[in-house]
Amino acid sequence: MITVDEHRERILAAARLLEPVTAPVEAALGRVLREPVRSAVDLPLFDNSAMDGFAVHHADVATASPDSPVTLEVVADLPAGTSLNPSIDRGQAARIMTGAPFPTEADTVVPFEDTAGGLADSLERVTVVTAPRSLGMHIRPRGEECRAGDEILPAGLVLGGRQLASAAAAGVTDVVVSRVPRVAVISTGDELRPPGAPLEYGQIPESNSALLDGLCRENGAEVVLRTQVTDDGDGLRIALTEASALGADVVITSGGVSAGAYEVVRNVAPMQFEKVAMQPGKPQGFGDGEPLLFGLPGNPVSVAVSFEVFVRPALLAMQGATVLDRLILPMRVLEPWRTPTGRRQYRPVVVTREGVRPASSGGSHLAASLGRADAYAIVPTHVDAVAAGDLVDVMLIS
Numbered sequence: 001m002i003t004v005d006e007h008r009e010r011i012l013a014a015a016r017l018l019e020p021v022t023a024p025v026e027a028a029l030g031r032v033l034r035e036p037v038r039s040a041v042d043l044p045l046f047d048n049s050a051m052d053g054f055a056v057h058h059a060d061v062a063t064a065s066p067d068s069p070v071t072l073e074v075v076a077d078l079p080a081g082t083s084l085n086p087s088i089d090r091g092q093a094a095r096i097m098t099g100a101p102f103p104t105e106a107d108t109v110v111p112f113e114d115t116a117g118g119l120a121d122s123l124e125r126v127t128v129v130t131a132p133r134s135l136g137m138h139i140r141p142r143g144e145e146c147r148a149g150d151e152i153l154p155a156g157l158v159l160g161g162r163q164l165a166s167a168a169a170a171g172v173t174d175v176v177v178s179r180v181p182r183v184a185v186i187s188t189g190d191e192l193r194p195p196g197a198p199l200e201y202g203q204i205p206e207s208n209s210a211l212l213d214g215l216c217r218e219n220g221a222e223v224v225l226r227t228q229v230t231d232d233g234d235g236l237r238i239a240l241t242e243a244s245a246l247g248a249d250v251v252i253t254s255g256g257v258s259a260g261a262y263e264v265v266r267n268v269a270p271m272q273f274e275k276v277a278m279q280p281g282k283p284q285g286f287g288d289g290e291p292l293l294f295g296l297p298g299n300p301v302s303v304a305v306s307f308e309v310f311v312r313p314a315l316l317a318m319q320g321a322t323v324l325d326r327l328i329l330p331m332r333v334l335e336p337w338r339t340p341t342g343r344r345q346y347r348p349v350v351v352t353r354e355g356v357r358p359a360s361s362g363g364s365h366l367a368a369s370l371g372r373a374d375a376y377a378i379v380p381t382h383v384d385a386v387a388a389g390d391l392v393d394v395m396l397i398s
């Protein structure tokens with residue numbers, strides 16, 4: 001048996017970096033940045049108001065109070081989007097809305113709430129009843145966040161909605177990201193029928209390809225082939241050839257890798273087969289050629305865990321991601337369970353505010369309960385049981 005870390009290192013050492021490509025920001029969701037994003041502009045682009053109210057001279061209103069209000073003449077109205085920069089003398093003000101360019105001749109914003117009339121009578125004169133706390137209040141200065149040319153997103157980041165918004169706000173239209181990895185998903189087993197097909201005794205619906213297709217796409221990969229083959233070997237040979245012809249960077253098979261009589265992947269695929277000290281996911285195949293070949297065990301929970309522990313880090317490494325691992329946090333165990341010694345356990349769990357509880361009774365064949373899990377509790381090799389109240393490491397997967 002080899003350790004999880006040994007197997008993972010072998011995989012990561014074989015994961016080749018895909019080429020960078022330029023993509024429009026709108027098409028970059030889920031992709032990995034290969035060059036930092038630099039702002040095209042100063043942010044904010046110009047001094048602007050943080051509040052709806054009035055642009056004033058601070059010296060005019062520094063002593064304003066309910067007992068000693070100050071009335072100013074309103075000489076302009078500045079909505080967001082205006083290109084006006086009116087001159088504002090002492091004793092004057094401009095009505096201004098949030099986001100509107102702040103006039104160069106004023107120095108402070110008084111919000112509507114600090115005036116006697118509020119919004120209602122605000123276009124001719126304004127009576128300030130509360131002095132601003134300081135000069136420059138409620139002005140968002142140009143360049144406060146960054147200057148044109150500053151790095152706003154580092155290379156290696158996976159682009160989500162927040163990151164795409166940062167790039168768009170910074171006037172960036174194109175980003176340099178990794179080419180999307182192409183994956184082929186091949187399910188093996190004579191017992192498998194496409195979901196929805198009538199089942200004879202001994203047959204089951206094929207579900208691993210739905211699992212792997214979803215997990216790959218959730219992690220920035222494109223699934224170029226999704227197929228199911230029988231255990232005789234010819235189907236797998238043809239599927240592997242097809243995967244290469246489609247330019248797959250990665251092929252993931254499930255099933256046919258353990259110790260039985262009909263282990264088609266073991267018999268046909270050019271992989272090295274190992275027993276890895278983990279549960280589930282003990283029998284693993286891996287081929288370090290081109291494409292990379294992952295021979296995952298057939299049990300659905302084993303497939304899901306093997307994907308997280310081996311395939312996902314490889315897909316991210318190929319794309320140049322900086323962070324390959326999920327967040328792992330210690331959490332309280334709410335219900336006890338047993339775990340085999342000598343293998344690191346990845347137990348599907350449901351996370352609540354109080355802690356974690358097992359998502360199923362524990363077998364790696366329990367496919368239906370997998371959908372309830374939102375994390376894997378990781379129990380070290382030497383431990384044979386976890387008790388309620390224990391702290392356990394939990395890998396968050398959703």
Ligand SMILES: Nc1nc2c(c(=O)[nH]1)N[C@H]1C(S)=C(S)[C@@H](COP(=O)(O)OP(=O)(O)OC[C@H]3O[C@@H](n4cnc5c(N)ncnc54)[C@H](O)[C@@H]3O)O[C@H]1N2
Pocket residue numbers: 187188189191192204205206207208209254255256257258259260263280281282283296297298299300302364365
């Ligand atoms: N004598 C031994 N038997 C087994 C060992 C062992 O060490 N010695 N290891 C066990 C472990 S652990 C695992 S995990 C499984 C892995 O077996 P295979 O990778 O050969 O997978 P299969 O036998 O083909 O399938 C296992 C199980 O999963 C179901 N399955 C397979 N593919 C799908 C699919 N696409 N969708 C839904 N379900 C699928 C299949 O019907 C089996 O029930 O071996 C143990 N045995």
Ligand code: MOO
Pocket residue numbers: 278279280281282283297299302364365
């Ligand atoms: O290792 Mo198997 O994946 O336990 O069920």
